[in-house]
Amino acid sequence: MGNSGKYIFGVDIGGTTVKLGFFDREGTLLDKWEIPTRTEDGGSKILPDIADSITKKIDEKGIGTEDVAGVGVGAPGPIDNEGVVHRAVNLGWGVFSIKKTLEDILHLPVMAGNDANVAALGEMWKGGGKGSSDLIMVTLGTGVGGGIITGGRVLTGVCGAGGEIGHVHVEDNEEESCNCGNKGCLEQYTSATGVTRLANRKLAKSDRESVLRGGEVSAKTVFDAVKAKDTLAMEVAEEFGKYLGNGLAVISSVINPDTIVIGGGVSKAGEILMDYIRPYYEKNVFHGSREVKFALATLGNDAGIFGSAKLVLDAVL
Numbered sequence: 001m002g003n004s005g006k007y008i009f010g011v012d013i014g015g016t017t018v019k020l021g022f023f024d025r026e027g028t029l030l031d032k033w034e035i036p037t038r039t040e041d042g043g044s045k046i047l048p049d050i051a052d053s054i055t056k057k058i059d060e061k062g063i064g065t066e067d068v069a070g071v072g073v074g075a076p077g078p079i080d081n082e083g084v085v086h087r088a089v090n091l092g093w094g095v096f097s098i099k100k101t102l103e104d105i106l107h108l109p110v111m112a113g114n115d116a117n118v119a120a121l122g123e124m125w126k127g128g129g130k131g132s133s134d135l136i137m138v139t140l141g142t143g144v145g146g147g148i149i150t151g152g153r154v155l156t157g158v159c160g161a162g163g164e165i166g167h168v169h170v171e172d173n174e175e176e177s178c179n180c181g182n183k184g185c186l187e188q189y190t191s192a193t194g195v196t197r198l199a200n201r202k203l204a205k206s207d208r209e210s211v212l213r214g215g216e217v218s219a220k221t222v223f224d225a226v227k228a229k230d231t232l233a234m235e236v237a238e239e240f241g242k243y244l245g246n247g248l249a250v251i252s253s254v255i256n257p258d259t260i261v262i263g264g265g266v267s268k269a270g271e272i273l274m275d276y277i278r279p280y281y282e283k284n285v286f287h288g289s290r291e292v293k294f295a296l297a298t299l300g301n302d303a304g305i306f307g308s309a310k311l312v313l314d315a316v317l
Contacts, residue, residue: 005069007061008312009054012115012304013037013075015090018050021305022057025069025313027126031057032305043092051105069316070109072308073098074118078160083112086159111311115304117154117163119297120147122307123261128295132259136251137297138165138244140219140266143179144187144194148255153314155255166191168247189243192265195219199236208232223269237276245280252281252289263297270296 007030010021014037022031035053038045054071058064075098077088083099098112113121120129120137129135133152139145146165148155155162171184178185188194199217203210210232211225225233248260262273274294282290299306 005067007063007068008309009057009068009071010305010307010309010312011050011054011071011073012118012301012308013046013050013073013091014115015039015076018046018053019301019305020050020053020057021302021309022061023306023309027306027309027313029302029306031061032302033057037091039090039092041092042094043088046091047098047102048105051102054106065106065108068108070111070312071102071106072118072311073102073110073112074115074304074308074311075112076115078157079112079114080158080160081156083110084160085112086161109312109315111308111315113154113156113308113311114147114160114163116145117147117156117160118307118311119145119263119299119303120149120163120261120307121154121310122299122303122305123263123297124149124152125310126306127299127303128261128263128297129259132257132293134255134257135259135261136165136248136255136257137261137263138248139264139297140190140192140262141264142192144185144191145264148251148257150255165247165251168250170243170247186243186247190240190247190266192219195222195236195240195266198239199233202232202236202239206232219266220268223266223272226269226272237272241273241276241278242280245277245282246284248277249281249283249285249289252292253286256289257292259293259295261295261297263300263303267296 008023012019017034078086084097099110102110123129137147144166146163148163166187167185174184226237
């Protein structure tokens, strides 16, 4: 695949906006911008909008298509190694080839991958996992995303559903359903909404004093309270750490990574997260994976565009 073009476009499709980045082959971000994600009509406008935006940027930069090595795309939902998405519900997409559809419009090589997997690739290349080629990335946002890199490559699986760390089963006694339909998924306890659920459950079960009582309860307020040594908040953080530490221990015993990168909104709490995750991880992981490095993600919302650009580079080289 590919050509000797000097530039690459990285695209990260979200539910409300599409982030785009213009890179050179060394991974220097030369320009970035956003366009709205138009999900109406089954999401049929999304890829043509992206193509139009890229074409305009090529014109604006005064380069030709022969100068572009390719376009990388990260999108929610399982995406296989052939660039076929297997339903992305929040975009209105069914099963079709992102790769072929966009290539037919742009006449440029296209690579596509799941957004969380692509973010993991970005963090390995230029972020918190730089220097690693075997890592796990867990993204603690509204849900829990995951990406697994082995030997420098994304672990995709048969239909692109590899690395779905948020849906590892960690609790038998859960009565509420996860968004995926199962019960007791990691996402239900360690996402931003999961931490809020744990805190609200604990507040309802006791009448102990806590700075959380009577105020806004969110992942941010919980970890702010932890830093202020609020005992109820610290118990919530302990539960969070137990679920995430144990879940990562299971995955690490299979993958044997050298680095675990933690990103997403919850990761803004900082290094204190590791104080709660690491003890459970180290207690339960197979000894060959005990000496793992924990790192916070550093690319933030740019991880997806970096990882998408890396998809293209890996295919070209």
